[in-house]
Amino acid sequence: MKSARLFVLCAALLAVTGAAHALEFKSIGPVPAVFYDAPSPKGRKVFVAPRGMPVEVVLTYGEWVKVRDMAGDLSWVQARALVQRRSVVVNAATARVRSAAEEAAPVVFTAEKGVLLDMVDSPVGGWLKVKHRDGQSGFVRVSEVWGE
Template sequence: MHRSHPFRFGRLLTGSALLLYSLGAHAFDFKTVGARPVILYDAPSLKGARLYVAPSGMPVEIVLGYGDWVKVRDAGGDVAWTEAKGLSARRNVIVRSAAAKVRATPDEAAPVLMTADKNVLLELVDPDAGPWVRVRHRDGISGYVKTSDVWGL
């Protein structure tokens, strides 16, 4: 019968706890496809298979960096690689509910300025996310939308 040394088990347990803590403490890193569309690949190389083209302004979550390449996740959950130089620090979010109401203030009783359909891009004006975030539509309408109605935070 083989018995594990208690010290090794303790180190394993401590290491696992630290790993879980660091993963939980890591904030999501989002960027936006820059002024030009980017090609998403199945590997971090121009020789990789081309999966699809991401349009300008599309928000992506950075999953991993590898040299000049980043692994990204889109709003649908698909994961692919692209060159980091094609992404912008400017932040957009995408509406994920059927009809997200953009309100004048961060309050359910505030007047509705516009209703944004699913998959509409909104510029993130204030990156501090709470239950509401401040956004701007490309038509210039600026207001607040519920965090739960958008993806990219």
Template sequence: MILSRLLASLLLVAAPAAYALDFKSVGSATVILYDTPSTRGTRMYVAPRGMPLQIVSTYGEWVKVRDMNGELAWTETKGLSARRNVVVRTPGARVHAGPDDASQVLMTADKGVVLELVDPAAITWVRVRHRDGILGFVRSNDVWGL
């Protein structure tokens, strides 16, 4: 009895760590973010093409999303793409040729720059591609959208 309660408690504690966050990116056109799941709701702001958004919940053809600043809003599912992007959150984030600080710096990205996520399974360093074609690695804590 005590062992089964202990095991159940451990599973509850471990469950959130095993849950993977769901991210999508704004598709080929900008999308409007609303305060409710309806075009009759108040328009909060326009999300630019490629912006990563965390999917919080789904309601029919609408999704509740969280942006890099933690703001919650609703948008239509059809405006989002499965393509994964990240956005730089650290000013002057360095994109390296390899997954370590000693490798050549290929570029420096300002806060807010959107990068395509090439390898979503990486942990400490993530492989990214800039729209200019530069392919490299950035520290995962320098970007948002993972």
């Protein structure tokens, strides 16, 4: 009986821990942002992130946010440089953006690796609705982009 309670307690803790580690993404705001190696403007500048670049939020420390970029590199950026509006970046050699969220739908446009797309809606069934800065929109496979 004691081991059964311990098992239930451990399972509950694992469930809470898993929920606490949900990924949070934001994007760089309307102006490029300096990434630092420490949460201070006195830290070493390591990168200038372009506007719209998606980042994964790892930790918030006062006015600073530790972020992970598409390459997996960790840096610090001032919180005011980030916005809630979401972007994704193509991580496949060529992503096919389709007119509907299905493989058989016609291709609206293609996007090469590194192209930034605005996220229009949350992912559904492995597809994400996106919009290119030229105004074209459609659905891309979640596996072909990073930042969602």
